[in-house]
Amino acid sequence: MAPRREARPNLNPGRSSRRSNKGWLDNYLQWRQLTAFLTDPKKLSFTAKLFIVLEIVVNVVIIQAVSYTEIDWRAYMQEVEGFLNGTVDYSKLRGDTGPLVYPAGFVYVFSGLYYITSHGANIRIAQYLFAILYVVTLTLIFRIYARTKKVPPYVLILMCCTSYRIHSVFVLRLFNDPVAMVLLYASINAFLDNRWFLGSVLYSLAVSIKMNILLFAPALLIAYLCTLGTLKTLMHLSICALIQLILGLPFLLENSMAYIMGAFNLGRVFEFKWTVNWRFLPEEIFVHPYLHMSLLFLHVLTLLYCTPVWITYMKSYARLKHVGKELKSQLRKKEKVDMSTVSQLFVCPFFVANFIGIMFSRSLHYQFYIWYYHTLPYIAWCTDYKTVLKLTILGVIELCWNTYPSTVFSSAALHMCHIILLYGILKNRSNTAKEK
Secondary structure, three states: OOOOOOOOOOOOHHHHHHHHHHHHHHHHHHHHHHHHHHHOOOHHHHHHHHHHHHHHHHHHHHHHOOOOOOHHHHHHHHHHHHHHOOOOOOOOOOOOOOOOOOOOOHHHHHHHHHHHHOOOHHHHHHHHHHHHHHHHHHHHHHHHHHHHOOHHHHHHHHOOOOOOHHHHHHHHHHOOOHHHHHHHHHHHHHHOOOOOOOOHHHHHHHHOOOOOHHHHHHHHHHHHHHHHOOHHHHOOOHHHHHHHEEEEEEHHHHHHHHHHHHHOOOOOOHHHHHHHOOOOOOHHHOOOHHHHHHHHHHHHHEEEEHHHHHHHHHHHHHHHHHHHHHHHHOOOOHHHHHHHEEEEEHHHHHHHHHHHHHHHHOOOOOHHHOOHHHHHOOOOOOOOOOOHHHHHHHHHHHHOOOOOOHHHHHHHHHHHHHHHHHHHHHHHHHOOOOHO
């Protein structure tokens, strides 16, 4: 029988301890790297690609599994059918929901959809086209957020990829609002890339689909003046106006007043039964002109209050953009300059100006959620609130928009969330003014 070997004493007890600590540290660092894809705004570019692929699958599943609901699509097709049959008098273009109330760009885009979908009969093709539009919109949004590096990826994934209402607006309802918004986000991307002519063209095309895009106009005007100067501002405003003139020319030549009053009717009265934000008011107050005038006054007053800081942001953006270009030219190609703060200075006025316009809107319908849905995480992260409160506000807003029909409680809660966000934004505005 072989003699038993005695266990050798550990002459270096610290070595095993160091190995254990090193293994624990490596695991910890790997975990930190993994969680960074959800928490670090700098990692959004990679994370966004994965979720865009997931969204393609989700949209296909929704189209195949959830029934389409007819709301405005048939009316859209009836309105453009009149145009395709030779009618260019806007007062005579109508659908089941009433007269045509959108600018000329809408007519041309949905005329194309009319032919692609076999005169509007093939709904499934339209749904897949809007699914593509959804993915393009999400790509443009993620690109803006990746440029600004302000919001953690997990917030964008929770907000931008989980809303039933937004998926419904795109692929189950086929509203025209997503078409306008994808052009708007494309224009902001073009401006960030310093492609001002393309941005102006895309912005004007967005306005030609639906007038809500004008809510971004105050910020755009400030951006023009502070970045390009007065002469180039006039040139770009002329480009925007010329596009509207060219698109609307057939209708303007036939009956200019009918086109202007129909496509750009600022005095339109909305039906109380569809309102999401003013359900807590009696109907007689909702339709009263004084309410509309009061909201317009508050809207303009809030914009004026924010304008000095927005001018500061845009001037700083123009100056730092120039400095960034010079710095890039001096560095080697492999070295990158972080321009996220510069991008934030540009994007913030656009998103906040639109938010203010929506907050003081005379009425919000369910499809209007798309007007500011994708900008809400950025709006929330423009405040100094704690993350828990920010996420709570975003969650309550989502709940309000998914309450159908709207109630006194849901509409009041929506306004409360808007007020809290606006207060946080204006508080930051005051702090900026003091620092200045």
